[in-house]
Amino acid sequence: MNGIISKIKSILPSQHMRKAGWAVFSTLLFTILLSSCLQNAGVEYSSFIATGESGIPDNWEYEFSPVPADSASIGNIPYDLILVVRYSASTKSKDIIFDIEEFSLQQEMPDTTSVKVSLFNEGNKPVGKGSFAIYEIADTLRRGMKIPQGYTISVSSPLPKEETIGIRSIGVVLSRTGNGRNFNFFKL
Numbered sequence: 001m002n003g004i005i006s007k008i009k010s011i012l013p014s015q016h017m018r019k020a021g022w023a024v025f026s027t028l029l030f031t032i033l034l035s036s037c038l039q040n041a042g043v044e045y046s047s048f049i050a051t052g053e054s055g056i057p058d059n060w061e062y063e064f065s066p067v068p069a070d071s072a073s074i075g076n077i078p079y080d081l082i083l084v085v086r087y088s089a090s091t092k093s094k095d096i097i098f099d100i101e102e103f104s105l106q107q108e109m110p111d112t113t114s115v116k117v118s119l120f121n122e123g124n125k126p127v128g129k130g131s132f133a134i135y136e137i138a139d140t141l142r143r144g145m146k147i148p149q150g151y152t153i154s155v156s157s158p159l160p161k162e163e164t165i166g167i168r169s170i171g172v173v174l175s176r177t178g179n180g181r182n183f184n185f186f187k188l
Helices: 002-011 015-039
Strands: 043-050 061-064 079-088 095-103 111-118 129-131 134-145 152-156 167-176
Touching: 043 079, 079 095, 079 111, 111 134, 152 167
Parallel strands: none
Antiparallel strands: 043 167, 061 152, 079 134, 079 167, 095 111, 095 152, 129 134
């Protein structure tokens, strides 16, 4: 690894340019880490919505349609439904609340529930995994569910915008049940 870093540094012409080049390289590496969430074995669906650093807008609701790539397997394979929250260390709230609404073509009324996700512990340290002051926490909403036809999931937050400052993105992941894995989307 040190050899690779030395080669990168040798390409940059001056000390001033090396610092700028190193910053660009670090930013690129961080972007690659964030986009690597599909490298987990068993992940069939993964979708994230960027919410912005200024907080989740009032009356915000995003709809996800988690249909696996192999739609012929719908209803046959059990999946775990996972809610993922990416947030910064400057997030205002210690906990965030989400309203979850699930609907399918077999239902007349959607199933609704509220989920409270703790972002910081008692010592005010982030609970999730991460680096560069960006953290990620995953909460399994359902285990072993079979996906019905026309399945959608909506995620919203009843909290005012100022209480959600620092939430970067919200995501929904479908993973095959029983993969014997502990999710770490950052792969650090």
